[in-house]
Amino acid sequence: MTAPPIGNRIRRLRFEHGEMTQQELADRCEVTRQTIIALEAGRYGPSLALAFRIARTFGVPVEDVFDWRGE
Amino acid sequence: MSTLQKSALYELVVALLTIIAYAGLALIVDPMVATAAFAITALIALEPVLFRRPRTDERERLLIRRAGVTAGMASYLVVVVACMGVWAARFRAPDPRIDVAVLPQIVMIAAVTLLLVRAVTVLILANRSLEVGG
Numbered sequence: 709m710t711a712p713p714i715g716n717r718i719r720r721l722r723f724e725h726g727e728m729t730q731q732e733l734a735d736r737c738e739v740t741r742q743t744i745i746a747l748e749a750g751r752y753g754p755s756l757a758l759a760f761r762i763a764r765t766f767g768v769p770v771e772d773v774f775d776w777r778g779e
Numbered sequence: 780m781s782t783l784q785k786s787a788l789y790e791l792v793v794a795l796l797t798i799i800a801y802a803g804l805a806l807i808v809d810p811m812v813a814t815a816a817f818a819i820t821a822l823i824a825l826e827p828v829l830f831r832r833p834r835t836d837e838r839e840r841l842l843i844r845r846a847g848v849t850a851g852m853a854s855y856l857v858v859v860v861a862c863m864g865v866w867a868a869r870f871r872a873p874d875p876r877i878d879v880a881v882l883p884q885i886v887m888i889a890a891v892t893l894l895l896v897r898a899v900t901v902l903i904l905a906n907r908s909l910e911v912g913g
Contacts, residue, residue: 712908739836742781742905746838751908755837 712753713778719748721766721773737761783839786830787846787901793822794895801891811880817887820894842904850897857892861885 722728730744737744737758746752747762754762754774763770780788797819804813835843862885869875 738834740781740834740839742783743836743838746909751906752838753909758837 712750713776714753715750715775715777716747716773718744718762718773721768725766733762733765736765781839781905782830782832783835783842784902784905786826786832787898787905789826789829790823790894791898791902793820794891794898796822797891798895810884814880814884814887817891820887820891823894838909841909842901845904846897846900849900850893853896854889854893858885858889861888 718733722730722733730748731741734741734744738761739758743752743754743758747754759770759774763773766773797816800816800819801813804816832839865877865881865885869877
């Protein structure tokens with residue numbers, strides 16, 4: 709199984725937002741910590757709804773969090 | 780390790796215990812008597828109590844769905860192969876009758892296969908790349 713061609717800046721954004729922990733972000737986005745870990749490792753391509761929830765948590769547009777790395 | 784993985788590991792242990800008990804009893808006593816070993820699968824009923832999942836998110840739902848499909852396919856394959864295997868074995872026998880007690884065994888073997896494959900698939904997919912709709 710290949711990794712989804714979606715990059716993200718979640719780890720950097722967490723640290724820019726008061727060193728937010730993975731658990732805090734998971735709680736705010738209503739997902740499990742394992743999902744945040746998989747997202748940061750690039751092992752999971754989220755749904756649009758989750759992508760928007762994460763972006764809203766950081767108060768930035770979704771394209772500032774995720775970027776397309778496919779062809 | 781997430782609660783989903785712990786619960787998959789529990790399912791795997793129960794399935795393996797059942798297989799070991801069934802194989803052991805079938806060798807020592809009798810395959811029909813060994814059917815009693817399938818009672819061990821009842822331990823699955825404790826799973827919601829032992830591993831409470833406060834929240835199931837989209838990734839876990841995707842994992843569960845894919846594992847369910849894989850396990851269903853494997854289980855169906857076991858039923859077909861077992862039924863055809865029994866039929867083929869008895870077809871040319873002098874007394875080509877099939878003992879009715881074979882059916883519950885096939886059903887339970889399929890159920891254990893379902894448990895085993897679902898647990899293994901969840902454990903494998905939990906560390907693999909996943910994509911919604913992928």
